[in-house]
Amino acid sequence: MSDFERAHAFTARWEGGYANHAADPGGETNLGVTRRVWEAWARERGLPVKTMRELTLADVLPLYQARYWSAASRLPWPLSGVAYDIAVNHGPGNLAQMLAQVPSAGTARDRAGQLIDVREAFYRGIVRSRPSQGVFLGGWLNRVTAQRAWLKDQQEPLPAPRLFLRAMDGSNVLWDGKPTIYNGTRLTAYPDGALQLERTGD
Template sequence: MPAPTLNTYSHDFQHAVAFVLAKEGGYVQHPSDPGGETNFGISKRAYPHEDIANLTEQRAAFLYHRDYWRAVRSHELPTGIALAVFDGAVQHGTVTAARLLQEVLGAKVDGIIGPKTLLAARQADTEWLIARYVLRRARLYARIQARDPAQAVFIEGWFNRLRDLTDACWQVGYAAFSGSRAA
């Protein structure tokens, strides 16, 4: 069965996956990337049975929706933080993305976004939560580089991504709160 087209997904996911696909780019096989062969951010390490070299954007979006967006319950999070947590899941894995959110919220850190984490995220000031979550990810990137100096080649790109992510999260969050976004 073919993967759904992008326009069959929710507006929030379409926006989020467009951000991720733009940041991840196309096919690469960087010697310092532990994921190995990668296309649209989908790595051979994570998907050993996918034909990475011939992966389509549509298939990548399907995998992102099934294995990342839904796994971190982005469809249930406030719009701006949904994008931030989804992007965190793509970069760090779903459990780490959930743990980072729980740490920022002061919730029980178990790596599973359940009802209590969702409630805390909905009750938090979204702009504050986005800023704190992005800052927490920046600290994680610094630790990754400190543990593995070969990753230093990626650090500027990672921080540029976080800058652009913050802007994108605040833009969609503002649109949602101002009522200018269609439901």
């Protein structure tokens, strides 16, 4: 399962079926996609503009990946998973503003937890500025609580194995984990910490 698929598995729990709540400024929505976003996406790509009730997961997954996962995919896991759900719910622009409030130091897990805290403050700020949105606050905070629980279950990629290579001048150099060929052997590190050694025949 790709990181995108893992991230969307959480998001899909909260971006369910058809909705058209009078207090929701997004208006008509299905599978987490608003009518405005769906129709713009379909027209840009020459796709049939289905009605909102007709949408299927196969219709919207390419949109999710292109518009929302792209805003999070360069971040390390599980920070990328938290960021993706925020991009879907609040938009990539708001995600960027929230990420700017999270220190760059620390592990991906720690930063993801801080990002969730920023998200909760964002939700509460919406209600302070627009009290009519208070009808949604309970559901929003449930999503925050679920995301914190989800984060506890995620594992960060293990660091690349510590391996020293002999440089041309005879000194030992710590391998940076990037694929390379050393003395006729291809070295590859995987996110789970495994190391593959493969003779190249050179």
